[in-house]
Amino acid sequence: MTSESRADQIRWDLVPDTSADLFDDLNKARDALAHGKFAKAERLAASLLARLSRVSEKTLREPAIPTSAVRAPAEVVVGIAAQRQDRPDDGTAHLTAATLIFRDLMEAGYELDAASRGEYITALLLTGRAGSALDLTRGTLESGRELSPPVVLQVAATLRQADGAEPAVDLLRLAHRRQPDRVDVTDALAQALEEAGQQDAAAQIRLEAAVLLARQGNYAESEEHFRRSLADAPGSSAAMAGLAQLLLAQGKTEQAIEILQLSVDQGVSTPEITALRAEALAKTGEAGQAIEVARGGLEKFGDNSVLVRTYAGVLIDAGKAEEAAPWLERALAEDPDDLDLLRVKAEMLLGLGDPEGAIGILRPLVLEFPESGRHRATLVRALIAAGHELDASDTLVAGLSATPEDPALLAVRPAVEKSLADYVDQHFDETENPSIRAALERMLALDPTNSSAHAWLGEVLRREGELNEALAHLNLAIDGTPDDGWVVGTRGQVLYALGRPEALDELRRGVELDDSLPWLHAQLGDAYRMAGRYREALDELARATTLAPEDGWAWALTGATQSQLGRWEEARSSLDKAIRLDPGYAWAQVVKANLLDNLDELDDALATVRAALETDPRIGWAWGLRSWLIDLQDGDPVEQEEAALNALRLEPGDIFLTICLAEAQLRLQRQEEAESNFEAGVDSAAASSALGTDSLQHLAWCHLRLRNYDKALDCLSALMAQNYSEISAGYDLGLTLLCAGRNDVALDEYEDVARRTRSERHAGRRRNIVRVARHDLQRMLEREQIKRGHEVERVQEILDQALAGDPAREAER
Amino acid sequence: MVTTVLKLRMEALAQHLREAQDPSIWLGSLQLSPMPDKNLWFKAVEAIQREADSLLADLEADLESPTDDAEKLWKDYFRIYERSHEIFRESLELLGGLALRDRIHEEYACRFADELISECAEFVGKPTSFAIPATEDALSSTLRRVARISFPDWHLWALPLVAHEYGQVVVRETASFDRFVDELASQASKPVLDENYNDLKSALPAIANSGLRRIAHDQIAQAELEPRTAADKMESLALMLRADEADIGERAQKAARSIKASLDSATNQARVLVADVFATYTAGPAYACAALMLRLNPNSPPVPGRPTDEERAETILAVLAQMDAATPNPPPPFAKVGQSLQSSWTLLLDGSGRHDPPGQVHLDAAHALSMIKKRMLRDQAEFTKADWIEAESLGNAWWIKINAGQKPDVSANVLPNIDHLRLRDVLNAAWQCRLLVIEQAQPEDASNATDKVTDAARQLCDRILASRQALLAPAEFGGRAPRPGEASAG
16 A cells, blocks of 8 residues: 555544544553553554554644554554564564554654654564664654654664674764763763774763763762773773762762772872872871872972862861962962862861851852852851851752752751751740741751651741641651650640640640650640649649749749639739749739739739730730729729720630620610620620530629529529539529519528638638629619618628628638 | 547547548549549538548647646547547548449449439539438438438439438528528427426526526526527536536536437438428429338338438428429329329338327428428429429330330430430339339239339430530630740730
8 A cells, every 4th residue: 555545545534533432442452461461452452553544644633633642552562562572473563564654654744752753663673674773763863853762772782783883883972962961872882882892982981971970960870980981991090080089079988099099009190180089088087198198299290270279178178277278379370260279268268267258259159050069068068157057058958959969968968957956956945036947947848857847846836826837747746756755745735725625635645755844744734724623733733843943834824723723822922923933924914913803902903914914915814804803993984895895806705705895885874785795795605515614604694684584593503503612603693583583582592602601711702702792783783673672681781791701700810 | 647548549530630631632542433523522521621620620729738637638539539430431431432333333323313413403503412322321411412322222213312312411501491490490399498498497596696697597598599509508508607506507518418419309300301392392203202112111210310201201292292282273293193102101101000209390391392492593493293294194105115015215216305304304204104013014024114114214314414514614714824935825
């Protein structure tokens, strides 16, 4: 069939919508081939070929048909043929078919891609048409089109077998020119040259390849080429120098010295080799010998610039920077732009304690020649010496991202990591220092598996309030160090701040792993406190304050817990200590204000909470306490309202703060707004899944203010039943009963609760409980239609008596 | 030598009392799981601590006293020793009960009892309590605030009795009930008190010193006005007369002891009876059934300070009748169960062949009931006609199933909505069903049928408990304390 007739046949043919089927069959054929099911693969391939033969030129140019649709069946066929070499008839038939397809395609003007060309050439080779394969390969290379190097090597190997090394050398030179960095091509060319008896040329080719590979950072391949180049030309000073330099760069100093010694033994001596020997000796700590070798070289070879710079370098390494200076200047005078000399000068300045001077030299060089690892490494060291740890880290990371295997950069990496770690270690307590976080992020950029850095960063993020990010880093840190109490405890802290229920267990585990961390005991104590486990809280806090007696936070927590246990005077003492130790910790002041409120020292309480809010106005409940204290002392209702509004801005929806606002509004005669807020208080309580004892009492108050007496009674009776210690709830209960018109029962309740109040040992606390009860009663009497009678009078009498106290009893106390 | 031995004993006793001041130390070593709620625990042992505190103070004062009056010191020692032993016994019973409760596999009686107590506590707005298994005492504890489930009746059927135990706590802790009990006790003790006053008054003319005579007269008059302080008044009168009028002083001392014993006994009796009223009112016929069919015993010997079982049964039945009478629309809901219990009790009494003499205290059930009602904070406190109709209907349905040889089904499929149910409703349903078993089941089937009722009631109680919210969260004081330097302060 001629190409025209085939083209004619093609012209009527394939509709695009069959392409999907074609791909399906193609994939099946590939799969069959991969699993060794040759018969099936052949059947599918034959079908594909038949269908492919119908592909028209026009369709081929349609962008809807991808190149692979054409190329792939041929690739499969070639694969089958390769597998079926034991059955040459079948293989040949398929390969022939494949070559025909490719030929038709090319003749039809279709531009084969590199892979298809490779398949075509392979098929030609396998069908014994080496000449056509060589022509096609040469044509492809000469035209500058891409071709897979293995294909070229296959053709060259066929040529070497058939026609000897010479034709292969030509083809491989062509390929080498096209892709000088391909090791396999270079290697094949060198081998072909060796076979052709051109050892020197082979050695030269390998040397060039070695240098190229070294520049690319492919040191292993480079070393191999240097060694083979040396094998081809054993006395090659260039190969020896190159190999030694490479070994030195990789830190293989001993091997470098061996090579250099070999060169000396063989009588090969050049300024470069001498310089390298000096450099190698310097690296092994033989500074004196290094200086001697370099000086000897200078004597032998005169003021060779390489030797001058090496001499200067070894002098610098030996701590003789001043002695090195004139040599360096001499070398620089000769070649002021020599990169290596400039680097050495920078080293000299570093040695002279002038890292900024070194930075001044190196920074522009690194900008101009970013790929130079040695310059960058020296700059990194200079930056560390100048205290620019972050800059050093950034400079190193930029270099490593371009050349990850650069030995000079790898060599300086531990120093950078250490400098960052040292920086973090020294400045970690500077909570406002943003560089800590930056340093940790750089540590992780250098080593993403650094557990310590994850842990530290987790703590920094916790301090900054980025809790979820902190948790992610701490999780990674725990993966690396699962039994580190500090890390587990810090994770516990984050979980606690996130309000996660597993926090308590995590903190406890942290303490089990490491019981020497005062902050961890304190945090666990706070978690116990919030869980209502006050005695366990105090145990932990006692450990915290024993380990860190000057920790104001732990004392503040101790005071808060003692307050909640009603150990008022102990609480006062702890809180005073906390405030003295850390006057800037506003939370402690607010707890103290709350304590003073509880102990009926109302003026001091208000002054303390005002001071706390000046220190830190972000504590919502402090504003609430301020509003409450103003209310209790019949202070300015406008200030009372403002304080409540501030509180609610910080903690919207809080029921107590909502009550503070509503009470202020009542005092300002804004009844409707107040009622609306009491309703909001009821709604916010309804929205919460579990109410605390305080919240339940507040909910009852909202109901009381809204005259929902039954609901208020429900709340208060539940509260009284479950929490016996809440005496103030008993007074609220009495008040609710009064408002509900059940005066006789109210009186009974007031009598009961007054009796219980007497069991409170602290006179101030007793007074405050009664003061609040009297204040509430007074407010209700002013506003509500409470049925007056002997019961109300008796209640007032009970409260007045309780407020006055029993003088004899007070004296006794 | 005598004094040395005494001092040694006093010191040892003081050491034991110091330990008893905080029974939490022992509680901690029990390693219970779960531990009782801390608030409840402290409330439960509050009185023990207070008593230990006071005895210790007395003992320490004696130890530091320079007196050589060995007789007085020995007397003091024995007084404190006896009281101390009550404290130790209470502590032991409390801790033993808790330990036992913790170790019993699938313990349910105490869990259900806790919930019943909690229900009652909310009715009156008083602190709740918890239950422990214990042997039955003649007298309820005055020290610990814990309900007992007594050993022989340690099962579902005796649970309503917990309402009585908690009722005694409520009576002690409520001013109006306390006054009411005092009034009842004063009334009941009046003959004894009057006899003693008259005896003393007749002796007064013999007092030579007119001033002393006048004071003695005033003391007696004040004691007559305030029976609560009468024993103390007689005690101080005895002290005053001891030197100059030893005989009359001795008579005053005797009167003090007699008055105190009579008032204490009457007070205890009154408390028990008022607690019966409380329990019947809040737990309904289930309490009456548990008390009359399981607990009260006409054959039991009279115990000082304890009303007779006959009196208690009368009180309980009278309260049921009063609750019937207060129901606006006929038929009276509790009449049938009341009559059934009455006839059973009468049979028991007749069978025992003995009728107890009337007790010291006479309780007007109607008046007591109105007192109780008035003091309740919630409408739901009363076990009403509607509650009984629902319980009856549930119990009847169970009986139909059991009578058909099946088990009552209390799963969510049959009873999807149990939000309105309380444990007392289930116990009443169970008792209603059991009464039907007693009346209608063949004797050989009765035991099996009762087991089925028990299982159904237990399952339903468990469902109710599971739907209840846990104890309140702790007070959210100050929120989480930010660490200094934290960005998210507040």
